[in-house]
Amino acid sequence: MPLIVQKYGGTSVANPERIANVANRVVKGWREGHRMVVVLSAMAGETDRLIGLAREVAEEPDARELDVLMATGEQVTVALFSMFLKSQGIPATSLLSHQARIYTNRAYGRARIIGIDTARILEELKKNRIVIVAGFQGVDEVGNITTLGRGGSDTTAVAIAAALKADLCEIYTDVEGVYTADPRICPRSRKLSRISYDEMLELASLGAKVLEIRSVGFAKRYNVPLHVRSSFTERPGTLVTKEDKDMEDILVSGVTYSKNDARVTITRVPDVPGIAAKIFNPMVEANIVVDMIIQNTSIEGLTDLTFTVPKGDLKKTLELIQPVAREIGADKLLSDEHIAKVSIVGVGMRNNAGVASRMFSTLAAQNINILTISTSEIKISCVIEDKYTELAVRELHDAFGLEHVRPRNRLN
Amino acid sequence: MPLIVQKYGGTSVANPERIANVANRVVKGWREGHRMVVVLSAMAGETDRLIGLAREVAEEPDARELDVLMATGEQVTVALFSMFLKSQGIPATSLLSHQARIYTNRAYGRARIIGIDTARILEELKKNRIVIVAGFQGVDEVGNITTLGRGGSDTTAVAIAAALKADLCEIYTDVEGVYTADPRICPRSRKLSRISYDEMLELASLGAKVLEIRSVGFAKRYNVPLHVRSSFTERPGTLVTKEDKDMEDILVSGVTYSKNDARVTITRVPDVPGIAAKIFNPMVEANIVVDMIIQNTSIEGLTDLTFTVPKGDLKKTLELIQPVAREIGADKLLSDEHIAKVSIVGVGMRNNAGVASRMFSTLAAQNINILTISTSEIKISCVIEDKYTELAVRELHDAFGLEHVRPRNRLN
Numbered sequence A, B: 001m002p003l004i005v006q007k008y009g010g011t012s013v014a015n016p017e018r019i020a021n022v023a024n025r026v027v028k029g030w031r032e033g034h035r036m037v038v039v040l041s042a043m044a045g046e047t048d049r050l051i052g053l054a055r056e057v058a059e060e061p062d063a064r065e066l067d068v069l070m071a072t073g074e075q076v077t078v079a080l081f082s083m084f085l086k087s088q089g090i091p092a093t094s095l096l097s098h099q100a101r102i103y104t105n106r107a108y109g110r111a112r113i114i115g116i117d118t119a120r121i122l123e124e125l126k127k128n129r130i131v132i133v134a135g136f137q138g139v140d141e142v143g144n145i146t147t148l149g150r151g152g153s154d155t156t157a158v159a160i161a162a163a164l165k166a167d168l169c170e171i172y173t174d175v176e177g178v179y180t181a182d183p184r185i186c187p188r189s190r191k192l193s194r195i196s197y198d199e200m201l202e203l204a205s206l207g208a209k210v211l212e213i214r215s216v217g218f219a220k221r222y223n224v225p226l227h228v229r230s231s232f233t234e235r236p237g238t239l240v241t242k243e244d245k246d247m248e249d250i251l252v253s254g255v256t257y258s259k260n261d262a263r264v265t266i267t268r269v270p271d272v273p274g275i276a277a278k279i280f281n282p283m284v285e286a287n288i289v290v291d292m293i294i295q296n297t298s299i300e301g302l303t304d305l306t307f308t309v310p311k312g313d314l315k316k317t318l319e320l321i322q323p324v325a326r327e328i329g330a331d332k333l334l335s336d337e338h339i340a341k342v343s344i345v346g347v348g349m350r351n352n353a354g355v356a357s358r359m360f361s362t363l364a365a366q367n368i369n370i371l372t373i374s375t376s377e378i379k380i381s382c383v384i385e386d387k388y389t390e391l392a393v394r395e396l397h398d399a400f401g402l403e404h405v406r407p408r409n410r411l412n
Helices: A016-031 A046-057 A063-087 A119-126 A152-163 A197-205 A213-222 A275-285 A311-327 A347-351 A355-365 A386-399 B016-031 B046-057 B063-087 B119-126 B152-164 B197-205 B213-221 B275-285 B311-327 B347-351 B355-365 B386-399
Strands: A003-008 A035-040 A092-095 A102-104 A113-116 A130-134 A137-139 A145-147 A168-173 A194-196 A226-230 A238-241 A254-258 A261-270 A293-295 A302-310 A333-336 A339-345 A372-376 A379-385 B003-008 B035-040 B092-095 B102-104 B113-116 B130-134 B137-139 B145-147 B168-173 B194-196 B226-230 B238-241 B254-258 B261-270 B293-295 B302-310 B333-336 B339-345 B372-376 B379-385
Touching: A003 A016, A003 A152, A016 A035, A016 A063, A016 A130, A016 B046, A035 A063, A035 A119, A035 A152, A046 A063, A046 B016, A046 B063, A063 A092, A063 A130, A063 A137, A063 A145, A063 B046, A063 B063, A063 B092, A092 A119, A092 B063, A102 A152, A113 A152, A119 A130, A130 A152, A137 A152, A152 A168, A152 A213, A194 A197, A197 A213, A197 A238, A197 A254, A197 A339, A213 A226, A254 A386, A261 A275, A261 A311, A261 A339, A275 A302, A275 A311, A293 A372, A302 A311, A311 A333, A339 A386, A355 A379, A355 A386, A379 A386, B003 B016, B003 B152, B016 B035, B016 B063, B016 B130, B035 B063, B035 B119, B035 B152, B046 B063, B063 B092, B063 B130, B063 B137, B063 B145, B092 B119, B102 B152, B113 B152, B119 B130, B119 B152, B130 B152, B137 B152, B152 B168, B152 B213, B194 B197, B197 B213, B197 B238, B197 B254, B197 B339, B213 B226, B254 B386, B261 B275, B261 B311, B261 B339, B275 B302, B275 B311, B293 B372, B302 B311, B311 B333, B339 B386, B355 B379, B355 B386, B379 B386
Parallel strands: A003 A035, A003 A168, A035 A130, A092 A130, A102 A137, A168 A226, A194 A238, B003 B035, B003 B168, B035 B130, B092 B130, B102 B137, B168 B226, B194 B238
Antiparallel strands: A102 A113, A137 A145, A226 A238, A254 A339, A261 A302, A261 A333, A293 A302, A339 A379, A372 A379, B102 B113, B137 B145, B226 B238, B254 B339, B261 B302, B261 B333, B293 B302, B339 B379, B372 B379
């Protein structure tokens, strides 16, 4: 029998009424003869309520105990969900992470799944039960409770789908799928019917919030087909799958943006070996993720070094860099929080020159200055002044014809 | 190092402020050099909130899933409590039932503890940590979550104390200890400084709600000294311990009452072998606990049979008995919900005649009719009309001089 893993987010299970609505969808799949595993998040709002409680007892709550607390959120949802199913005469069982045997490392609050022993899940499926698994959480090798961080339920679902070699993993959320651009700022954006893992990885890391990035990595590695769709409609969403010939016909699949970063520039840095290490090592130690790094060609042995960091880490970054800049005799330390990163993503770029130049000329035509550029095989990102973000996204969407499913921009 | 197990009820941990207050008490014991294990209930009100959620999704929530849901109550408390301790620089760790390895049978909602593997608790104690254990819950042999029923945290605490051979088990509650009678109806009642396990067992089963009865049975079986006291004062409470010579000097330790039962009478039952089985077997099968059973001396081969059952089971009982009464040719089936059971308890009764007659004459002096009597070695219970309950308790309290710590009524 085909096996389907479904994941429902917090808004889909926000109250008993929605739980009933979602449960009916699950039962439909089960009645059609599928083996069903359902992964649930905490009810919308519950996570914030629990964090609030923690803050009342401790300013900086201990990480291990915070995970014990947070894990109750999904525990409540899976219990209520299973209860509802059973009250309708449908065989079901809830499983918490220690019961579903989802093992992680001990990085509380941002744990990584290292393995799943599927014996118990398979045993329950063999009894024809719908298996309801608490998302977002795991246990380490001695049974401590861990959580996977924001969006962790996506990862739970994909990891279980991979471990069970599921036929499909459906991620239900409050949007209808993956769009060519954020519909809130780009009215002509269009839902994609298919997209490759690599494109989704780029989109997720560039700011599209529809899927948690680790879950996409997992799906790619274990070749789990993902279907991202809405729990509020019956319409199909977006299939995230491995790349095929057709996809390469599409130059650009989507335009995305992010306003999460700040830009730091150190001017007139001596261009000698070991300088970069001196600058970036303290940041690595402080767990600050440096994104784009640009070093201009050096003139007379001096160069300007520019990089971006998350806005929340800017203050810390400047504190760390200040003494280093002085020590190496740099001229100035500048920073800018009013930036945005606008990116285009598409596997078709690989075999097509001219994509980058079309992007640059599109921005230039609107007098949008490009502050920094970075590229990968399938994406080009430009840092611009943040006030131009919406304009840039709309213009790029138009320039690459993303509103049309054209021969050169066809997805299925 | 001496080992103390402390249990705090829901009102003692009802909010972050009270958690801090209780935590300071725990830390005091720890600083004095004790190894500390703390068992916590859910915050007051939380259990009702969770039951409310369950009722919203299912009229009769599935027992297994209800336990998964209810167990989050204690999980929240232990996480917050440990967080608070750690934020104060005190080493602590929370343990849920699957981590503390508290094993029960699979009777969801009323599970019995069958064993505790103390390895993990001892490991944490060896690290000088305060161990915070979620009360009320356990796991069965395959890791399903179970709960022990109302008051189950008392049982958790005593079971852990027994398994660890603790020096003392302190049960913190919102009353100051065990009283000679309920202070709300008997102003002259007095807090007992000591009481025997057997007396406490009788009091608990007769309606005194200060301790869950199973926990007292556990404590007696494993000889765990219990100290019942209030978390809101520093005053000592009541020590529940094994019987010693001094205790036998006391005729009566306490007067208690219960209004939970209803009385059923079947008149003119043929007094032939097998009749009792015919009547009571259907009730046993329906899990109805029959308390007092009185059979009058038979006259001309006919007798009246009277027994009590919990009020909540009366309707069911009558449904079950009706056809049996008809079948055996009994005359009438009568019932009465307006009864109360008033009892006196004391190990000193064993060696003293005259206690029963003093009880009967005390009630008679107030014109209180005794409907049914039952006795054990250390208690006498009389069923009376419930409107006389408070009067009876006060008069008996006076008649046995319970307000005084007299030579013949001394406790320490």
